[in-house]
Amino acid sequence: MGENENLGNIENVSGTSGTTGNEHGSGSGVHVYCRVRPPNEAEKTHGNGLLCVNVRSEQCIEISSSESKSDSETKERTFYLDHIFPMDTNQSYVYKTAAKPIVDQLFKGINGTVLAYGQTSSGKTFTMEGIIGDNEKMGVIPRMVHDVFETISNAEEHIEFQLKVSICEVYMERIRDLLDTSGTKSNLRIHEDKIHGIYVKDLSEYFVTSPEEVFELMALGHKHRAVASTNMNSYSSRSHLIFMLQLQQKNVFDSSIKVGKLFLVDLAGSEKISKTGAEGLTLDEAKTINKSLSCLGNVINALTDNTKNFIPYRDSKLTRILQNSLGGNSLTALIVTCSPSIVNESETIGTLRFGIRAKMVKNAPKVNQQYSVEQLQVLLNSAQRKLAERNNYIQTLEELVKKLGGELPENKPSGDKGGSIILNSSLNIGERKELQEGIIPGSEKTTLNMRTLDNDELDELEEAKQQLKENSEKITQLKQEISEKENNLKLMSEEKENLNIKLSDLIQELSQTKYQQQDQAETVEHLQLKNKSLIGELEQSQIHIHDLEARIEEYKSEESQRRNEEKENESNKAFQSLSSEIQQLREYLLAIRSNTDPKEDAAWSSEHKALLETIEDNVARIANLELQLKESNKGAKKLDINDQDTKSMLERMSQLDTNMEQLGKLYQKMVEQNSNLKSQSQLNERRLLRKEERIEQLERSLINAKTKYTKLLMQCNSLTKTIENISKLKPIFAKLAPPNIVKGIQGGGGKSSLVKA
Known part of the structure; x- marks a missing residue:
């Protein structure tokens, strides 16, 4: 190409x-x-x-x-x-x-x-x-x-x-x-x-x-x-x-x-x-x-x-x-x-x-050109010259039509000097030729022809005229029937065209609805995929949270067991230490009792008081140690709370709880959107079904219209054949002169005969 x-x-x-x-x-x-x-x-x-x-x-x-x-x-x-x-x-x-x-x-x-x-x-x-x-x-x-x-x-x-x-x-x-x-x-x-x-x-x-x-x-x-x-x-x-x-x-x-x-x-x-x-x-x-x-x-x-x-x-x-x-x-x-x-x-x-x-x-591509004044003047002169030539030609045609017996409209269209020409419909080509040859009312040749007609010829002419009139009436009636059929056919064609337009609109609307439905289906599919992804993330988060909770519980139990063991060990050590001191004191006291004499009672008594004071001091020390142990336990609890690993785990657990709550809300929202889209899709399907039913109804109407159109077409064909049969009779009617046609007389050896002029 x-x-x-x-x-x-x-x-x-x-x-x-x-x-x-x-x-x-x-x-x-x-x-x-x-x-x-x-x-x-x-x-x-x-x-x-x-x-x-x-x-x-x-x-x-x-x-x-x-x-x-x-x-x-x-x-x-x-x-x-x-x-x-x-x-x-x-x-x-x-x-x-x-x-x-x-x-x-x-x-x-x-x-x-x-x-x-x-x-x-x-x-x-x-x-x-x-x-x-x-x-x-x-x-x-x-x-x-x-x-x-x-x-x-x-x-x-x-x-x-x-x-x-x-x-x-x-x-x-x-x-x-x-x-x-x-x-x-x-x-x-x-x-x-x-x-x-x-x-x-x-x-x-x-x-x-x-x-x-x-x-x-x-x-x-x-x-x-x-x-x-x-x-x-x-x-x-x-x-x-x-x-x-x-x-x-x-x-x-x-x-x-x-x-x-x-x-x-x-x-x-x-x-x-x-x-x-x-x-x-x-x-x-x-x-x-x-x-x-x-x-x-x-x-x-x-x-x-x-x-x-x-x-x-x-x-x-x-x-x-x-x-x-x-x-x-x-x-x-x-x-x-x-x-x-x-x-x-x-x-x-x-x-x-x-x-x-x-x-x-x-x-419709065009040349986008702006002409100069000189170019426009040349174009204007050319157009005026062509218009003058056209008007002269129209005037010549009008004069020729008047000579041939044609009619001109009284009101000529504005801007058209020649107007439109209306010829007498009863003049065929042969009759116009006769007019051109001079058979015009008032002429000398016409007067001579009229004088030579005898009575038989006039009767024959009248008979032909009557028969022609009847045939003309039949033709007129047939034309009216054809006109009615054509009008009906035109109405059916318009109805068919309207049905085609409605069908085309419905098809286009159906196409748009299918496109919207496809778009919604793709959106639903996308949301479902996203929903599945979020559900997977949610399940993984829940599993991770359960693992963290289990690890935290295990850590707490181990820590509690360790602290209890430490407390028990410290208590046992303190108890053993005190027990050993008391046992030493008892042994020392028994040894003193067994070895003392009355003279030494006073000294022993004073020493006994000193020992009692020592025991009381030890008891006080034990009480202080117990208080210190309790404070140590409290400090250990504070240290447990401030422990960085535990604190970060608690924060992570709190954050995961928040994320889990948000994912739950998002999942609920996705479920609602999915439900809305499903209902909208069902609504669109119902609309689509109604439109398809409407299209089927229109198609049935179109088939009926086509059937009627075919019947009318057959009737028109029948009428056309009838008209063609009538047209075949025209040569017979042509032999019979109409009222406004004059026959001439041709002389020949004293005998007169009618001939076509």
Whole structure:
């Protein structure tokens, strides 16, 4: 396929607001290309290296499956697009085939758009941007920038150019200016007027004069773009990136201006939560991305459905910005990127179906040119000259119609000097020829013909007139019946169309409900997985707490036993010491008693008192020792409380108790959310069932309508055959002259005979 063949014939006619880009008015369709990237390491591991993509030709791709499929299912898995790029396609070939033809038309004043669509981690950003500065791995945007400046450098000297660049992203349904360093332009609004069309208000615009300046702006934009890491992509885009370039050309000789806008869009990838493992903010971003892409799909479905009169561009910021690119004033190329792995088979099929649907969208590209005063004056003079020639031609036709006995309307439409011409329906081609030959009431030839008619001929003429009148009445009656049948048929067709519209709306609503249900099911699945994980953590925490409690009890029992043994040992030692002292005193006392004489009683008595005092002192000492032992026990208890290991264990135990309580609350909350989601899912299922019943009812009504339509069609065919049979009788009626047709007399040897004049 040639580069220029992708774009069709674009012709610049006239006008300051632009002219259509297709000669026949059918518009230019969206060109859809498919790029298949090589499998990555994760796909090789999880998918065992199995591939589901088979590139049959440059325009045909087939999705195979491990299961055996019927012929009809195989056809549903075969897709025909404008061009298929296999896994070994380089960046340069992708750009030259898909994007360069649109860039070339930019210099003719025609708007262009290149979009990249596909699941997450399918190669969209690599296709659109690649690696700037690497001649082999550069993507569409940097190659386009180089081509634009190269074309400008080779242009004629009397053409002046202006280039403006803007970069924004649609993140969480907010438009953010990626070139704004202040950080205040994070929620810009979309406006529309007759001068600018649809545009983002207050979006930064930078004039550029070299590719390097553009690449610096792109680097600045990348610093501000929202990205995150998921299970499928470590550098996943969380927003739709829109790179806008406006090219203005001014001819210094005639002051004419051409303006072309180029939109290069790197869409965020559609995500399946069960595969990406998104949670928290990343999960919210994924939901917003999927919703935005769903709105894009709804717009494309509405554009390709002839029964739809309303296009939901305003359902999302993305579709509103791209309104001209989808069904508007733009040449559009869509590059769908696919994973070849069997793991992503369903996502690849969904992406290709999106591309097939988008291929049916028709755009109306125009040349955006502003003419100078001199050019407008030349166009005005040409139009006035053509109008004068047309009026003269109409006047000549009116005079000819009057001569032929035709009628002209009394009230002529304004702006149309000639008006419309109404001819007498009773004049056939032969009769008009007779009129042209001079059979006009009042002429000499007509008077002679009237005089030669005899009575028999007049009776015959009257009879034919009566028969013709009856046949005319029958034909009129049949025409009325046909008209009634046609009206009924028209009503049935309108009813059928209304039913088709309702059915299409219900199917679309059913699709949205299924998508919401799928989203809720994925959310429930994610919450269940998280719930299981929390339950596992809770069980592990409980086991750990039980282990700590057992260790603490064991430590307490060992410590108590040790202290009791120490106390018992100290008491035994003190008791043994006192017992030995008392025993020594007793032995000493007995020895004294046995060895003393009466003379020494007084000395012994005094010594006995001293011993008693010593015993009393020892008893007091024992009491003091007992008090000291009690105080030591109290100190030991205080030391036990202040023990660092025990204290840390108590704190850990308290913290674990708190965590256990929080986990219990969280588990209860998860159970409640799961219950709510289950009830909501049941409610959605009931709604879905009601909608399916309604669809079945409408389908039955549609079948009945088709049956009625078939019956009416058969009746119409019968009436048509009747009319054809009547038409076959026209040669017979043609032999009978109508009342306003005059027959001439041809002389011949004294005998007169009637002949057709």
